[in-house]
Amino acid sequence: MKVLIVDDDPLICKSLSLTLRKEPDIQVAGIAQGGRQAMEFCEENLPDLVLMDIRMPEMDGLQAARLLKKQYPGLRVVMLTTFQDKPNIEMALKAGAEGYLLKTERIGSIADKLRALECGAAVMDSKVLRTLTSPQVRSLELLTPREKDVLGLVTQGLSNREIAGQLFLSEGTVRNILSVIMNKLQVKNRTQLSLAVMGIMDVEQ
Structure with missing residues (x-):
């Protein structure tokens, strides 16, 4: 690198x-x-x-x-x-x-x-996450169980193809689910999505 x-x-x-x-x-x-x-x-x-x-x-x-x-x-x-x-x-x-x-x-x-x-x-940085997510924290309760499954694999760094393979879904279905998740959590890309989840977990602990 x-x-x-x-x-x-x-x-x-x-x-x-x-x-x-x-x-x-x-x-x-x-x-x-x-x-x-x-x-x-x-x-x-x-x-x-x-x-x-x-x-x-x-x-x-x-x-x-x-x-x-x-x-x-x-x-x-x-x-x-x-x-x-x-x-x-x-x-x-x-x-x-x-x-x-x-x-x-x-x-x-x-x-x-x-x-x-x-x-x-x-x-x-964990301090940055707290700044970014406070005082209003977006809740994962908005997501369905399937959406949470997909989100969990996204935060692990898996690609759409890898997620599809693990959950026995098509790549198109994974893309659609990701689009719904991003809309619910009000983020624009995978990086912001991962950061939002990390911030929620950090605040809830």
């Missing part, structure tokens, strides 16, 4: 780079100090994932995430920031970010979070 680190703090970049370089399956493709540099880097050497701060000079992480996802839909973007307010979280998700981590996260655990993202899991 090739990762581009984007942050205007040299110490953060150095710490992340040193830690991630120790992982045999992760390659630090480069370091950019702002959104504009990240755009330029991706034009020449597209990484698999961008780990990016929000507040940066010239072009912030939210704008960069929006432009990068538009230009490279397959590129994964994870925000790594100090901000855990709801507006920033929601704007990051709307921009297409697949994950949102806080800089208070232990740096050594970030590699595990990035691997989880590669496997299809949602990547979200």
Whole structure:
């Protein structure tokens, strides 16, 4: 997995780079100090994932995430920031970010979070989940037993084909069920769906 680190703090970049370089399956493709540099880097050497701060000079992480996802839909973007307010979280998700981590996260655990993202899991700090789902929590009681079965497999990172195989359904039926679930829980994609479920579970515990 090739990762581009984007942050205007040299110490953060150095710490992340040193830690991630120790992982045999992760390659630090480069370091950019702002959104504009990240755009330029991706034009020449597209990484698999961008780990990016929000507040940066010239072009912030939210704008960069929006432009990068538009230009490279397959590129994964994870925000790594100090901000855990709801507006920033929601704007990051709307921009297409697949994950949102806080800089208070232990740096050594970030590699595990990035691997989880590669496997299809949602990547979200627990504090961010509480911010995102509070005070109003969407209840899973809205779902039928079959919808809960499908949702459970989605949160495990299974594809529609894999879910269909496990539940003895057609892929078309799985897609239809997923559409109904997303409508009930008011989310737009699989990442937001997984994050919503994680937030509900976190609040209910």
